[in-house]
Amino acid sequence: MKTNEEFLKEAIDSAIENVRLNDGKPFAALIVKNGEVLAKGVNDVLHIHDPTAHAEIQAIRKAAFRLNSEFLEGCVIYASGHPCPMCLAAIYISGIRTVYYGSSLEQAALHGFGVSHIYTEVGKSNEQRQYPLQQLKVADAEKPFLVWKEVNSPSEFEP
Amino acid sequence: MKTNEEFLKEAIDSAIENVRLNDGKPFAALIVKNGEVLAKGVNDVLHIHDPTAHAEIQAIRKAAFRLNSEFLEGCVIYASGHPCPMCLAAIYISGIRTVYYGSSLEQAALHGFGVSHIYTEVGKSNEQRQYPLQQLKVADAEKPFLVWKEVNSPSEFEP
Numbered sequence: 001m002k003t004n005e006e007f008l009k010e011a012i013d014s015a016i017e018n019v020r021l022n023d024g025k026p027f028a029a030l031i032v033k034n035g036e037v038l039a040k041g042v043n044d045v046l047h048i049h050d051p052t053a054h055a056e057i058q059a060i061r062k063a064a065f066r067l068n069s070e071f072l073e074g075c076v077i078y079a080s081g082h083p084c085p086m087c088l089a090a091i092y093i094s095g096i097r098t099v100y101y102g103s104s105l106e107q108a109a110l111h112g113f114g115v116s117h118i119y120t121e122v123g124k125s126n127e128q129r130q131y132p133l134q135q136l137k138v139a140d141a142e143k144p145f146l147v148w149k150e151v152n153s154p155s156e157f158e159p
Numbered sequence: 160m161k162t163n164e165e166f167l168k169e170a171i172d173s174a175i176e177n178v179r180l181n182d183g184k185p186f187a188a189l190i191v192k193n194g195e196v197l198a199k200g201v202n203d204v205l206h207i208h209d210p211t212a213h214a215e216i217q218a219i220r221k222a223a224f225r226l227n228s229e230f231l232e233g234c235v236i237y238a239s240g241h242p243c244p245m246c247l248a249a250i251y252i253s254g255i256r257t258v259y260y261g262s263s264l265e266q267a268a269l270h271g272f273g274v275s276h277i278y279t280e281v282g283k284s285n286e287q288r289q290y291p292l293q294q295l296k297v298a299d300a301e302k303p304f305l306v307w308k309e310v311n312s313p314s315e316f317e318p
Contacts, residue, residue, distance in 0.1 A: 008295050015303035019310055026303030050220050051229040051253040052211070061209050070210040080303055082292065085281050086252060089245035092277050092290075094210040099292040102300035111304035118251050122244050123282030131251075133241065133258040136167050141261035144174035144185030144239055145270035151178055 001035040004100050007078045010037075012102050015055070015080035018042040025113075029055040029079040029087075031063040031072070031096070038075065039063035055079065056087035060094050072096050081108050084115040085122045160194040163259050166237045169196075171261050174214070174239035177201040184272075188214040188238040190222040190231070190255070197234065198222035214238065215246035219253050231255050240267050243274040244281045 002010075007030055014028035025043035032038060041059030045051060056079055064070050073095040081103040083091060091099060105116050126132050161169075166189055173187035184202035191197065200217030204210060215238055223229050232254040240262040242250060250258060264275050285291050 005297050016306050019306045026307040045229050049223050049229045052249050057211050064208050070204050070208045086245050086248035089281050090211050097290045100295050122248050131256045136259050138164050147175050147178045148185040
């Protein structure tokens with residue numbers, strides 16, 4: 001079985017290839033389960049103009065598709081660079097608990113790919129944010145949850 | 160032109176519809192530019208088994224596809240519920256600066272859709288995280304950036 005360093009090296013090589021052969025950004029990620037590569041993702045933002053198409057997100061989508069499950073517990077992700085907060089949250093949401101990465105946030109920033117400001121902004125309390133989220137008081141804001149409960153509760157009359 | 164409350168109500172109605180008609184989770188989001196609805200996203204996680212298919216992410220993808228651009232500056236997002244950190248980071252990355260939402264993080268948590276622990280974990284310093292990210296020292300970790308620079312710098316010999 002490959003070592004963690006070998007899997008990470010594979011992610012780094014894919015990041016290089018994404019720049020050289022695909023005119024993409026310099027990021028790639030690998031998702032591995034039980035020593036097998038389940039999915040590889042590269043940063044596709046420049047190709048498909050999807051701002052969410054970071055390498056880790058693309059790899060998560062592919063791994064979930066392959067497993068036919070949104071739960072990626074037991075998987076390990078190898079990211080050529082430290083994940084941004086969108087990708088880190090996606091990693092947690094998917095159930096992945098082990099993350100190995102190559103370049104640091106500081107190295108990425110030195111090359112024009114800084115995301116620390118996004119970590120800062122997401123981590124702030126709302127009133128401290130540069131762009132605070134605004135809650136609007138509208139009727140029925142809670143209704144989607146109530147309908148969810150109604151639809152997903154076993155009926156009393158069910159046999 | 161519709162009011163902010165009317166656009167948000169539309170998102171909430173879509174969240175309800177997603178539960179009732181699509182067996183989906185109770186979340187939806189609308190992206191609006193210059194008073195026009197560019198895209199609507201619903202939480203598709205249960206349908207397509209993509210853990211990243213939250214309503215805001217789906218709406219961002221559709222809006223970017225429609226504009227053929229990963230830059231959504233000037234757009235406003237209306238989310239039936241307070242965005243999770245993955246979606247909030249995606250909102251920032253896409254350039255959206257105005258976020259209106261209906262139900263709070265607390266209301267969502269009461270109904271079993273809590274994400275505050277993910278905000279906490281993403282916002283921590285790495286050594287404080289429950290699952291710290293692990294940087295591996297491998298050769299070439301910085302190389303994707305160097306290749307990026309090489310490929311994207313104007314050649315000295317270009318006329």
